[in-house]
Amino acid sequence: xxxxxxxxxxxxxxxxxxxxxxxxxxxxxxxxxxxxxxxxxxxxxxxxxxxxxxxxxxxxxxxxxxxxxxxxxxxxxxxxxxxxxxxxxxxxxxxxxxxxxxxxxxxxxxxxxxxxxxxxxxxxxxxxxxxxxxxxxxxxxxxxxxxxxxxxxxxxxxxxxxxxxxxxxxxxxxxxxxxxxxxxxxxxxxxxxxxxxxxxxxxxxxxxxxxxxxxxxxxxxxxxxxxxxxxxxxxxxxxxxxxxxxxxxxxxxxxxxxxxxxxxxxxxxxxxxxxxxxxxxxxxxxxxxxxxxxxxxxxxxxxxxxxxx
Numbered sequence: 204x205x206x207x208x209x210x211x212x213x214x215x216x217x218x219x220x221x222x223x224x225x226x227x228x229x230x231x232x233x234x235x236x237x238x239x240x241x242x243x244x245x246x247x248x249x250x251x252x253x254x255x256x257x258x259x260x261x262x263x264x265x266x267x268x269x270x271x272x273x274x275x276x277x278x279x280x281x282x283x284x285x286x287x288x289x290x291x292x293x294x295x296x297x298x299x300x301x302x303x304x305x306x307x308x309x310x311x312x313x314x315x316x317x318x319x320x321x322x323x324x325x326x327x328x329x330x331x332x333x334x335x336x337x338x339x340x341x342x343x344x345x346x347x348x349x350x351x352x353x354x355x356x357x358x359x360x361x362x363x364x365x366x367x368x369x370x371x372x373x374x375x376x377x378x379x380x381x382x383x384x385x386x387x388x389x390x391x392x393x394x395x396x397x398x399x400x401x402x403x404x405x406x407x408x409x410x411x412x413x414x415x416x417x418x419x420x421x422x423x424x425x426x427x428x429x430x431x432x433x434x435x436x437x438x439x440x441x442x443x444x445x446x447x448x449x450x451x452x453x454x455x456x457x458x459x460x461x462x463x464x465x466x467x468x469x470x471x472x473x474x475x476x477x478x479x480x481x482x483x484x485x486x487x488x489x490x491x492x493x494x495x496x497x498x499x500x501x502x503x504x505x506x507x508x509x510x511x512x
């Protein structure tokens with residue numbers, strides 16, 4: 204499938220940067236719709252001249268999508284948000300955009316790979332998880348040439364999860380434990396996830412119309428992940444078991460900020476485990492290699508938060 208034009212929505216995001224680099228290094232040509240063209244510079248450096256086409260894109264102008272799909276051979280959607288903005292809602296990003304992509308891919312007979320989220324469900328008050336489920340369900344019911352991928356928490360050198368709590372553990376006297384730290388995750392390394400998507404792209408017909416969990420080899424509770432962070436920073440564990448009412452209040456206050464560290468919807472999302480025990484066998488099979496070890500990899504990039512004497 205080399206030299207094919209791959210339309211990648213979300214190429215500048217955490218997962219998108221890893222996948223775009225892999226696609227470019229493998230000889231694919233990329234079409235990258237972005238809100239801010241300057242953010243794509245890192246990807247351009249890993250490709251040859253003319254290998255990547257950057258297009259200014261307004262997600263609110265969904266009519267622009269049809270021509271982009273027509274001019275591509277495969278469509279990959281990685282776009283997702285963790286909190287809403289005034290002009291950027293969960294419904295728009297996780298449902299309306301995938302809906303348009305699914306329709307135009309079906310109409311133009313283009314393969315469609317959509318990255319959603321593990322734990323998406325209607326049985327929740329989390330608007331994030333509901334919107335993710337809406338997007339998945341529409342694709343499954345209206346597109347006959349798709350693969351849906353549902354990752355658990357994704358970690359890596361530039362993640363906003365392990366790094367956030369590493370920074371907090373460095374400067375705060377304690378780390379907050381919401382819902383007693385019992386929520387379970389099955390984290391997958393970003394490079395494993397990008398290879399997973401890459402291999403599915405190259406074996407599309409074999410996995411066509413599948414809905415696949417993308418998970419790591421081990422399951423951890425939220426508390427176990429934070430304990431690992433303390434250990435990596437060579438610090439004594441210090442937790443504050445945050446009562447639900449305080450976590451809710453904190454979420455509702457912080458979500459008013461332009462870039463909130465925590466929102467009420469994220470509090471609700473933490474009521475749901477993000478695991479698919481057993482799915483790691485198929486992930487390993489598709490990767491054609493062992494899954495990465497979360498503790499070993501995160502320990503390396505957490506070193507930057509260790510206090511220097």
